[in-house]
Amino acid sequence: MPLIGIIPNPSSGKDIRRLVVDADGIDNQHKAKIVRRVLRGIAATSDVATTTVAVMPEMADIRRQAVDGLELPFPVDVLDTPCHGLPEDSLAAARALADRDAAAIVVLGGDGTHRVVAKGSGDVPLVPISTGTNNVWPRRNEGTLAGMAAALVADERVPLENACRRTPRLDVLRDGQPIDMALVDVAACDIPVPGARAIWDIERIHQLVLSMAQPGVLGLSAIGGSLPPPPGDDRRALSLEIGPGGQQVMAPIAPGLVVPVAIRNVRWLEPGETVAITFRPGTLALDGERETAIGNDDDVAIRLNEHGPTMVDVDRTLELAADSGEFIMPRRSPA
Numbered sequence: 001m002p003l004i005g006i007i008p009n010p011s012s013g014k015d016i017r018r019l020v021v022d023a024d025g026i027d028n029q030h031k032a033k034i035v036r037r038v039l040r041g042i043a044a045t046s047d048v049a050t051t052t053v054a055v056m057p058e059m060a061d062i063r064r065q066a067v068d069g070l071e072l073p074f075p076v077d078v079l080d081t082p083c084h085g086l087p088e089d090s091l092a093a094a095r096a097l098a099d100r101d102a103a104a105i106v107v108l109g110g111d112g113t114h115r116v117v118a119k120g121s122g123d124v125p126l127v128p129i130s131t132g133t134n135n136v137w138p139r140r141n142e143g144t145l146a147g148m149a150a151a152l153v154a155d156e157r158v159p160l161e162n163a164c165r166r167t168p169r170l171d172v173l174r175d176g177q178p179i180d181m182a183l184v185d186v187a188a189c190d191i192p193v194p195g196a197r198a199i200w201d202i203e204r205i206h207q208l209v210l211s212m213a214q215p216g217v218l219g220l221s222a223i224g225g226s227l228p229p230p231p232g233d234d235r236r237a238l239s240l241e242i243g244p245g246g247q248q249v250m251a252p253i254a255p256g257l258v259v260p261v262a263i264r265n266v267r268w269l270e271p272g273e274t275v276a277i278t279f280r281p282g283t284l285a286l287d288g289e290r291e292t293a294i295g296n297d298d299d300v301a302i303r304l305n306e307h308g309p310t311m312v313d314v315d316r317t318l319e320l321a322a323d324s325g326e327f328i329m330p331r332r333s334p335a
Helices: 028-045 062-067 087-099 111-121 143-154 221-225 314-323
Strands: 003-008 052-055 076-078 104-109 126-130 164-166 169-174 177-182 185-189 205-210 238-254 257-268 274-276 282-286 289-294 300-305 310-312
Touching: 003 028, 003 062, 003 087, 003 143, 028 052, 028 062, 028 104, 028 143, 052 062, 062 076, 087 104, 087 111, 104 111, 104 143, 111 126, 111 177, 126 143, 143 310, 143 314, 169 185, 169 282, 177 282, 177 289, 205 221, 221 238
Parallel strands: 003 052, 003 104, 052 076, 104 126, 126 310
Antiparallel strands: 164 310, 169 177, 169 300, 185 205, 185 282, 205 238, 238 257, 274 300, 282 289
C-alpha cells in the first residue's frame, strides 16, 4: 500500500530577507490551496484503492484547511510527530515517513526546508514545490502536477530511474567527520553568531561552496551561475573566495536584489573533493541560513557528495506517463 507524505512548512518564505528585498509573500492560506491541489492530483492519478496520504502536523493547520469540504477516495492522516513550530518538526516528519517506507514525499518550502527534509528522508524521492525565499533546489512545480507525479512514482507506473534523479549535496565536516549538510550552498561569513540566521549581505561572506551554479536562479548560487563554465566543460560545483583582487560579476542574490560581487579565486569541483574553510572565526550559512559557529581553532571543511537526495522530475515523470499511455481512459460502452 503506497504511502505519500506531504510536508508543508508554514514558516517558509517568511524570513528576514523579505524585509530587505522585494520578495513575494506566500501565506499559509495559499499553501493550503497548494496542498489541496496536490491531493486532487493524487486522487485523479493514483490507485485510490491502496493509496494513503500522511501530512506533517504544524501550527497553521494547513492540512485541515486543505481537506475542508474536499471529498477524497483515500484517508489523509496526520503524522504522529512533534509540532513545535521548529525546523526539527520537518526533520522528524521526514524520518517518520522514511521509517514507514513512504513512496514519495511532497515538500512545500525553499532551499532551507528541503535541506532539513533531505536530512531525514533517506532514499525516499522528494517532490519539491517552491514556497521559500530562495528556491534553487526546489522547482516551481504546480501543486496539481506535483500530486500527479507523486502518485505515478508511488504506484511505480513510470521507470523510477528515469523519473527521478540523484542530486548532489555538500557535507560539512568538522575534524574530518560529517556534522551537517547543505543542498545548494555553504557560505563562510564573518557574523559571529547565527542570530536571525538568514544571510543577504554579500560583504559579510568570504568563502562560498556551491553544489550547482546555473544561471537563472536567485540566491548565493547565482554568484557561481554568473560565471562562465570551465573551458570545454559543463557547469558543475565550485568553490569561490569572495573579496577584492579578482574579477567582479553581477548576481541576483535575492528577489529584486542584484549586486556586484568581487571574486578573488574560483575552483571547479569534482565529486568527493573537499574544500577547507580557511576563514574563521565566524559562522557557516547552509542554504542561505546561518547554522554553525566556527572558532579560530576549528578544522572545518566542505565535501562535495554526489549521493544527495533523490528529486522527482515532475515534467519528465508526466512525459513518461503520457508516452506509455497512462492517461488514456478506458473506452465507454455505447448506451
